[in-house]
Amino acid sequence: MKRILAGLALASAATLVTATPAQAAPADPVKALKKQYAAGKGVRISESAVTKVSGTKTDGTVTTNGTLAFGKSGIVASDLRSGGKGASLLSAAPPRSITVGKYTYAQGGLFSQQLPDGKKWVRYPNTGIPRTGNQPLDIFRPKVLKELVSEAKSVKGGSYRGAITFGRLAKLYGEKVDKRLGKVAISYVLDVNSKGLVSRLRSQYAFDFGLLGKTTSTVNTRYTGWGSKVTVKAPPADQVIDYSELGEDSGVPQEIPDSSLDALNPVE
Structure with missing residues (x-):
């Protein structure tokens, strides 16, 4: 009996030594996002968008930095x-x-x-x-993030590489784009951290x-401070003027460029 018990003890010890630890399944980026x-939480973004136009031999860079505030279903303020x-x-x-x-307030430049005196915001x-910057791929929409992850052609160490057409992206956004633009592919590299949260796109x-x-447009966006406390407030009311209150001769732009794909449609 002692020999039997000793043999079982040795076999158990050998199993413990040779067993390979189970590998944790990679975190789901979509679940991590949701x-x-x-309310009260958010994320910081830091972005560089470079545009090159061969016909004019000019290029330019636009940088965007800021904070996005979340609600129960997505971004509610920014x-x-x-x-x-340079030219961009x-x-x-x-x-x-x-x-x-229901409002966006703009300041600076045009x-x-x-x-009017005392007014600093339109x-x-x-x-x-x-607005979340100039990144055409909106990772804050679960459907878009799911597509980028599931359709990636290469996945290595939390980095997803692939391509998606503007046509497919427009369907995910519920928008329409010109057929020519719809055929254009956007290549991407999406990096996530150990928690599945996007760190770079x-x-x-x-x-x-x-x-x-x-x-040619290249947009590099970094996401930091996920889950940090965020509060975005409207500017003081006495410093704000509605665009509709400005005169016809005003040089202030009639609208703020949005992030819709329609803005990229070819002009005849």
């Missing part, structure tokens, strides 16, 4: 600062924009020209989801519709 959606260098197709964004509720009706696309020549 867990972040809570506070962004943008800056440009994306430089029409205001240097500072705040979106809260948006601060010849405003208010516009909010057209939808708050790099996208690139190019098209040539015979207007200015070949246009």
Whole structure:
């Protein structure tokens, strides 16, 4: 009996030594994103968008930094600062924009020209989801993030690489795009951390519709501070003026460039 017990003890010990630890399944980026959606929480973004136009031999860079605030179903507010260098197709964004509720407030550059005394912000009706920069791939929409993850051609160490057409992206957004743009592919590299949260997204696309020549855009966005406390407030009411209150001769832009794909449609 002692020999039998000793043999069982040795066999058990050998099993413990040779057994391979179970590998934890990689975190699901979509589930990780949805867990972040809570009032008072948010994330910080830091972005660089580079546009090159061969026909004009010019290029430019637009940087965007700021904070996005979450609600139960996604982004509910944003506070962004943008800056440009050189000629760029994306430089029409205001240097500072705040979106809260039904309105977006703009300040700086053309948006601060010849405003009445005491007014520092121009208010516009909010057209939808708050601006999140110039990244065409909106990872804050679960359907889009799921597509980027599930359709990636390569997955290595939390890095997803693949491509998606503007046509497919438009369907996910519920938008329409010109057939020519719809065929253009956006290549991407999506990096997630150990918790499955997106840490970096790099996208690139190019098209040539015979207007200015070949246009190439590369957008590199970093996401930090997931789950941090975020509060975005509208500017003081006495510093705000509605665009509709400005005169016809005002040099202030009639609208704020949005993030819709429609803005990229070819111009005849």
